[in-house]
Amino acid sequence: MSKILEIKNLKAKIGNKEILKGLNLDLEEGKVHAIMGPNGAGKSTLSKAIVGHFDVEVTDGEILYKGKNIVDWEPEERALEGIFLSFQHPVEIPGVNNAYFLRTAVNAKRKHEGKEELNAAEFLRKMRSLANELGLKPELLNRSLNEGFSGGEKKRNEVLQMMMLEPNLVILDEIDSGLDIDALRAVSEGINKMKDGKRSFLVITHYSRILDYIKPDYIHVLKDGKIVKTAGAELVKELEEKGYSEFEEK
Amino acid sequence: MAQEEVKKAISGEYKLGFEIDIEQDTVPPGLNEDVIRFISAKKNEPEWMTNLRLKAYNIWKNMEEPHWAKVEYEPIDYQAISYFSAPKKPPSSLDEVDPKILEAYEKLGIPLEEQKALQGIAVDAVVDSVSVKTTFREELQKHGIIFCSISEAIRDYPELVQKYMFSVVPMNDNFFAALNSAVFTDGTFVYIPKGVRCPMELSTYFRINAINTGQFERTLIIADEGSYVSYNEGCSAPMRDENQLHAAVVELIALKDAEIKYSTIQNWYPGDETGKGGIYNFVTKRGLCEGENSKISWTQVETGSAITWKYPSCILKGDNSVGEFYSVAVTTLAQQADTGTKMIHLGKNTSSTIISKGISAMKGQNTYRGLVKIGANAKGARNYSECDSLLIGSECGAHTFPYLEDKNALGQIEHEATTTKISEEQLFYLRQRGINEEDAVSMIVHGFCKEVFSQLPMEYAVEARALLNLTLEGSVG
Numbered sequence: 001m002s003k004i005l006e007i008k009n010l011k012a013k014i015g016n017k018e019i020l021k022g023l024n025l026d027l028e029e030g031k032v033h034a035i036m037g038p039n040g041a042g043k044s045t046l047s048k049a050i051v052g053h054f055d056v057e058v059t060d061g062e063i064l065y066k067g068k069n070i071v072d073w074e075p076e077e078r079a080l081e082g083i084f085l086s087f088q089h090p091v092e093i094p095g096v097n098n099a100y101f102l103r104t105a106v107n108a109k110r111k112h113e114g115k116e117e118l119n120a121a122e123f124l125r126k127m128r129s130l131a132n133e134l135g136l137k138p139e140l141l142n143r144s145l146n147e148g149f150s151g152g153e154k155k156r157n158e159v160l161q162m163m164m165l166e167p168n169l170v171i172l173d174e175i176d177s178g179l180d181i182d183a184l185r186a187v188s189e190g191i192n193k194m195k196d197g198k199r200s201f202l203v204i205t206h207y208s209r210i211l212d213y214i215k216p217d218y219i220h221v222l223k224d225g226k227i228v229k230t231a232g233a234e235l236v237k238e239l240e241e242k243g244y245s246e247f248e249e250k
Numbered sequence: 251m252a253q254e255e256v257k258k259a260i261s262g263e264y265k266l267g268f269e270i271d272i273e274q275d276t277v278p279p280g281l282n283e284d285v286i287r288f289i290s291a292k293k294n295e296p297e298w299m300t301n302l303r304l305k306a307y308n309i310w311k312n313m314e315e316p317h318w319a320k321v322e323y324e325p326i327d328y329q330a331i332s333y334f335s336a337p338k339k340p341p342s343s344l345d346e347v348d349p350k351i352l353e354a355y356e357k358l359g360i361p362l363e364e365q366k367a368l369q370g371i372a373v374d375a376v377v378d379s380v381s382v383k384t385t386f387r388e389e390l391q392k393h394g395i396i397f398c399s400i401s402e403a404i405r406d407y408p409e410l411v412q413k414y415m416f417s418v419v420p421m422n423d424n425f426f427a428a429l430n431s432a433v434f435t436d437g438t439f440v441y442i443p444k445g446v447r448c449p450m451e452l453s454t455y456f457r458i459n460a461i462n463t464g465q466f467e468r469t470l471i472i473a474d475e476g477s478y479v480s481y482n483e484g485c486s487a488p489m490r491d492e493n494q495l496h497a498a499v500v501e502l503i504a505l506k507d508a509e510i511k512y513s514t515i516q517n518w519y520p521g522d523e524t525g526k527g528g529i530y531n532f533v534t535k536r537g538l539c540e541g542e543n544s545k546i547s548w549t550q551v552e553t554g555s556a557i558t559w560k561y562p563s564c565i566l567k568g569d570n571s572v573g574e575f576y577s578v579a580v581t582t583l584a585q586q587a588d589t590g591t592k593m594i595h596l597g598k599n600t601s602s603t604i605i606s607k608g609i610s611a612m613k614g615q616n617t618y619r620g621l622v623k624i625g626a627n628a629k630g631a632r633n634y635s636e637c638d639s640l641l642i643g644s645e646c647g648a649h650t651f652p653y654l655e656d657k658n659a660l661g662q663i664e665h666e667a668t669t670t671k672i673s674e675e676q677l678f679y680l681r682q683r684g685i686n687e688e689d690a691v692s693m694i695v696h697g698f699c700k701e702v703f704s705q706l707p708m709e710y711a712v713e714a715r716a717l718l719n720l721t722l723e724g725s726v727g
Binding site: 051053054074075076079080084085087090091093094095096101104105108109112144161165 | 673674675676678679680681682683684685686687689693694696697698699700701
């Protein structure tokens with residue numbers, strides 16, 4: 001099975017604080033991996049390190065994406081190569097039209113891939129139909145990006161972007177936070193639809209609830225900056241019963 | 251004063267002497283009555299105009315250059331400027347033009363023929379816009395609209411000029427307005443007759459007179475009762491210009507039920523990273539809503555000049571009249587802008603809106619200065635002001651000076667102001683979606699300016715967007 005992402009001995013800090021302390025993690029192509037762990041374990045730092053967020057400074061180790069070390073890549077290069085992060089807290093950008101933004105992003109990616117730009121009609125048709133599937137109100141497509149969106153609307157909008165951009169590696173950072181059951185169902189249906197045996201998912205979550213909707217192939221437990229256990233989906237039950245305190249550093 | 255000059259002054263010789271040869275096409279640097287007579291003679295002006303210019307000159311002589319604005323510059327030596335000079339020989343082809351300017355034209359998508367026109371290069375007869383202008387003029391004449399240079403208007407429509415020129419911006423209004431009144435070289439005159447809706451956007455691009463009138467430009471627009479006009483000034487392309495000091499005056503008059511929409515894109519040379527060589531732009535723009543239900547709307551996109559000193563204003567005299575000011579001012583490099591508006595409410599139920607967006611990058615300094623004044627008789631007057639500043643980088647600055655004077659307790663004034671830095675989170679969000687940093691900044695900046703750009707006529711808005719990108723290019727990172 002080929003690996004889409006191999007993280008080797010990754011050390012990273014935020015400010016002066018070391019958060020990731022020699023983390024190792026392999027993600028398989030076409031699989032759903034879940035990262036679970038207590039607050040402060042470094043889950044968000046890990047996702048930020050993969051996408052090249054400015055908060056995180058990688059001090060040691062490698063992140064190999066499709067075999068290439070991307071630690072020094074610009075965020076947009078990683079995105080264009082197919083890494084997508086669904087943000088835990090999507091930022092609001094006043095005055096920037098949601099559809100216009102999405103079309104710019106889609107066409108930037110298509111250009112990078114040597115494809116022709118989607119024309120306005122094709123783009124709109126695709127966007128509207130996907131928005132409809134996700135239960136995203138059409139008027140939100142013409143509003144400023146995320147401005148005044150509810151928590152659920154923001155997450156639906158993240159998933160819409162994911163579906164339009166068709167990435168190879170999808171990182172879902174606390175995708176279920178702030179979602180009611182209906183939104184959770186819509187969002188996870190959208191995500192499940194994107195599973196095609198090639199695309200890989202990294203689901204980062206504190207709670208196991210989302211894993212009832214998006215079935216993981218592997219569970220990794222992240223604690224104190226390291227992956228302390230990797231197992232199949234059955235680990236979820238164990239975690240629910242025993243919590244994270246069981247897993248001490250090896 | 252030298253002995254000789256004192257003697258001349260006493261004898262009155264100085265005043266009456268006419269020592270400059272009218273055949274010359276330039277005057278030596280310096281300003282005196284002879285120079286003003288020379289300019290007036292060159293323009294074939296009637297005596298009344300010459301006398302008004304002389305009057306303005308004598309007022310200006312006794313005025314002090316104002317220094318209350320938050321801008322710093324080397325003192326200007328007004329006697330070192332030549333107030334009338336024939337344009338230098340234009341380049342004979344685009345090959346002789348600064349490649350940087352050509353690059354800017356390229357990025358702004360200016361057609362080749364237009365590029366030539368902007369640089370003063372003679373254009374082939376076939377593609378010359380003469381025919382366009384002719385059709386254009388005929389169409390306007392059909393409606394009785396007058397659209398010509400101010401020099402023509404002074405000769406051909408003296409009643410209108412005498413009635414309205416200096417009626418909104420008196421010659422003693424301020425130092426720069428007085429200077430302009432004395433030495434203005436050309437500009438635009440527009441008159442829209444009663445009840446006529448001008449069938450097209452009027453823009454300086456189509457103006458009949460020469461392009462090189464930028465230094466002391468004088469514009470007068472009169473919208474008679476129930477008429478409407480939209481006027482566009484300037485353009486986004488950098489124009490050839492050899493003069494550092496610009497002091498324009500614009501007067502607008504809207505009579506009963508009339509509406510004037512005045513849009514500006516200003517992109518004069520901003521100077522280098524230290525501010526050297528840039529244009530000093532000291533402009534007085536004012537509109538008078540003379541009649542009931544009249545409306546004047548200013549929209550400006552200011553990206554050029556080393557120094558900008560500009561406050562397009564509205565005097566809301568007629569009851570129910572409306573004044574609007576929409577502005578985007580960008581300062582980058584070492585540019586300084588002190589700009590804003592004055593809304594003077596005199597009539598009942600007058601209302602005004604101020605939307606000001608200041609963007610500062612690199613070492614740019616951006617100041618909003620605005621006055622909202624509600625007179626004692628302006629019952630039911632309302633104002634809404636919103637002044638937002640956006641900072642890009644850490645060396646630039648934004649400053650806001652709103653002044654309020656309310657003499658009528660029934661007036662309603664709302665003011666909102668924000669200053670934000672382009673947030674790294676916003677930038678990162680866009681970059682995570684594959685949009686490069688420069689495009690991401692531009693997207694955020696355009697979002698910030700949206701309310702103002704939406705006021706511009708469509709083609710102008712497209713130009714303004716392209717210009718903004720060009721101006722902010724390289725200011726990030």
